[in-house]
Amino acid sequence: MISRQDLERLIQRQDGGKPVLSLFLDMSVDANNKRNHHVFLGQKRAQFEELEGNRPISTGNGSESGMGTLLERVVEWIDNNFDESNRGLVIYSEVGGDWWEALQFPVPVQNRLVVADRPVIGPLAQVLNAYEHYGVILMDREHVRILSVYLGTLLDELEFRGDPIAPTSNHHVQAGGYSHKRFQRHKLEEMRHFFKDFAEEVERFVARYQPQHLVLMGTDQNVAKFKEFLPQPVADLIIHTGPAPVDGPAREILARLEPHLAGELERESQALLEQVRDRAAHDYLATAGLQGTLTALQEGKVDTLVLARDREQQGARCTQCGFVFVRDVTRCPYDGSEQLEGVDVMEEMVRLAQQQGADIQFADANAIADLRGAAALLRF
Numbered sequence: 001m002i003s004r005q006d007l008e009r010l011i012q013r014q015d016g017g018k019p020v021l022s023l024f025l026d027m028s029v030d031a032n033n034k035r036n037h038h039v040f041l042g043q044k045r046a047q048f049e050e051l052e053g054n055r056p057i058s059t060g061n062g063s064e065s066g067m068g069t070l071l072e073r074v075v076e077w078i079d080n081n082f083d084e085s086n087r088g089l090v091i092y093s094e095v096g097g098d099w100w101e102a103l104q105f106p107v108p109v110q111n112r113l114v115v116a117d118r119p120v121i122g123p124l125a126q127v128l129n130a131y132e133h134y135g136v137i138l139m140d141r142e143h144v145r146i147l148s149v150y151l152g153t154l155l156d157e158l159e160f161r162g163d164p165i166a167p168t169s170n171h172h173v174q175a176g177g178y179s180h181k182r183f184q185r186h187k188l189e190e191m192r193h194f195f196k197d198f199a200e201e202v203e204r205f206v207a208r209y210q211p212q213h214l215v216l217m218g219t220d221q222n223v224a225k226f227k228e229f230l231p232q233p234v235a236d237l238i239i240h241t242g243p244a245p246v247d248g249p250a251r252e253i254l255a256r257l258e259p260h261l262a263g264e265l266e267r268e269s270q271a272l273l274e275q276v277r278d279r280a281a282h283d284y285l286a287t288a289g290l291q292g293t294l295t296a297l298q299e300g301k302v303d304t305l306v307l308a309r310d311r312e313q314q315g316a317r318c319t320q321c322g323f324v325f326v327r328d329v330t331r332c333p334y335d336g337s338e339q340l341e342g343v344d345v346m347e348e349m350v351r352l353a354q355q356q357g358a359d360i361q362f363a364d365a366n367a368i369a370d371l372r373g374a375a376a377l378l379r380f
Contacts, residue, residue, distance in 0.1 A: 001151065002090075002105050004128060007354055010092070010119045018097040021070060022120035024112040027104075028087040037089075038075070040111045045071050067115075070095060077102060088127065092119050106153045107131060110310055114344075122350045126309060127151075129362050134261065135211035135237075136253065137202060138246045139218045139226060141191045144198040146205050147250055152258070154250050156209070160201050162194035191225075199229035206234050213237055213264070215257060217244035239264050272361055273368065276306060276375045285378040290345060291326045293374040297352045298323060304377040305353040307346060308365040311373060315345035324348045349374065 025037045048067040074091055081102070082089060088109040092101045095115065109127055114120045136147040148156040206214070214237040216223050223241050240260050244253055279286030287293045290313060296302050317324045318332035319339040326345050331338050353360045358376075368375065 001153075001155075002103050002124060002128065004354075006103060007121050007124060007128070010121050010124075011351055011354055013119060015118060016094055016097055016099060019095040019115050020099075020117065020119055021067075021091070021093045021095055022112075022114045022116065023074060023091045023093075024109045024123050025089045025091075026087070026108045026111050027082065027089050028108045037078070037111070040113075041071055041075065044113050067095070090124060105151055107151050120344075120347055121354070122344075122347045125350050125354070125360055126362050129360060130265070132212040132261075132265065133210070134213050134215055135202075135205055135209065136215045136257065137217065138244055138248070138253070139198060139216070140222060140246045142194060143246050144201065145246055146202065147253070148205075148209050148211065149254060152254070154254065157250065158201070158205060160198060162190070162197060164190060192229075195226050195229045198226065199231075199234075203231060203234055206237065211237065213239045215240045215242075215261075217242055217253070218246070219243060269361060269363060272304065272306065272377075273363065273371075276371065276377060279377065280371070280375065285380070286376065287378065288370075288375045289372040290374045293376045294324060294326055294345065294349060296376055296378055297349055297356070297358075300356060301378045301380055302353060302356065302358045302376045303379045304359040304361060305349065306361050306363060306368065306371065306375045307349060308368055308373045309362040311346055311365055313345040313373070315343055315348070316340045317343045317348070346374075 025040065027035055027037055029035055045068055048071075070093060073093075077091070078089070083104055086104040086106050088105045088107050090103045090109065093099060103124075105127065107127060107130070109123055112120075112123060131151045134149045136149055138145040138147070142162050144160050146158040147154055148158075202214075205211075214234070216227070216238050218226070220243070227235055227238070240257070242260075244256070276286055276288070280288040287296050293302070293305070297305065313326065315324055315326045316329055317340065318335065318337050319341055320337040321332060321335045323332065323334055324343060324345060329340065332340065350360060352358075365373065
């Protein structure tokens with residue numbers, strides 16, 4: 001499983017002075033129930049052998065290690081350590097060094113291999129952006145289940161049952177008349193007691209697990225009544241309600257919810273893009289285009305960054321002042337330095353946004369073609 005803490009940790013990793021392999025593998029199975037990652041690995045290994053004549057890559061400390069050897073280690077690790085219930089894998093390793101880290105998760109990622117001076121995090125950010133953390137509350141008048149769902153997977157499940165309230169008189173067991181009404185009042189009082197306790201459990205769940213959204217499932221009557229017991233900040237997290245049996249299998253419930261959750265993400269994305277376009281058209285606290293958005297990022301102005309999904313864009317970084325440029329430059333316009341290095345601008349933008357605490361949203365490249373691959377809402 002991966003989290004935003006993984007992104008932060010990778011960004012903050014100290015440079016070990018050696019090249020870093022960042023390998024992203026789609027480990028999902030095809031129609032024949034087979035994984036095809038070995039085809040991609042074989043192609044990459046052949047490319048390295050052809051381009052380098054299988055020469056080892058210098059690690060900067062006098063020792064050398066070939067990419068072929070490193071890719072053999074990758075295959076060995078997958079054979080012995082990969083959890084086949086997952087569909088995505090990222091491996092980071094120093095070429096010729098000691099650092100090795102593998103992250104696996106239940107959703108696919110696009111195949112990609114990069115050797116650079118530091119770990120590539122953009123594809124991980126895309127995966128995290130595509131899946132939010134949900135709390136699914138299943139309830140009836142005597143019972144509540146809370147599911148913690150992330151990356152489409154059940155992470156945890158909590159279950160609570162109410163403690164029945166002892167009747168004040170044995171008359172409630174009689175049928176009809178006053179006793180029947182008294183029994184109904186007793187059950188209503190018991191339901192309110194349960195709902196109050198259940199609401200407190202939901203509040204504790206939100207405080208502990210910090211889901212981005214909640215889904216509330218039950219009969220229309222129970223859902224409407226239960227919402228009255230939730231604190232407003234918790235109730236505001238609810239994005240979907242609907243019927244579901246409180247004891248239903250978690251897998252079936254999540255499968256039923258999947259299109260609703262995907263639809264909610266799409267609605268949020270469209271609303272954001274409409275806001276960006278409107279602001280950019282009126283030149284009000286927004287940017288559109290790679291260079292303008294990159295400049296705003298480097299000035300610390302970005303509140304929400306929008307990037308084209310799976311896009312790479314070559315640019316340059318001044319090794320003296322650190323500024324990044326989309327266009328080709330031979331000299332840094334800020335300090336005049338000619339010490340420039342090639343970088344992937346999209347990767348640099350993800351890193352800057354993550355370091356500044358800005359939100360990052362990814363969209364299909366065709367959907368934001370009018371924004372020229374990047375846009376942002378600005379803080380000031």
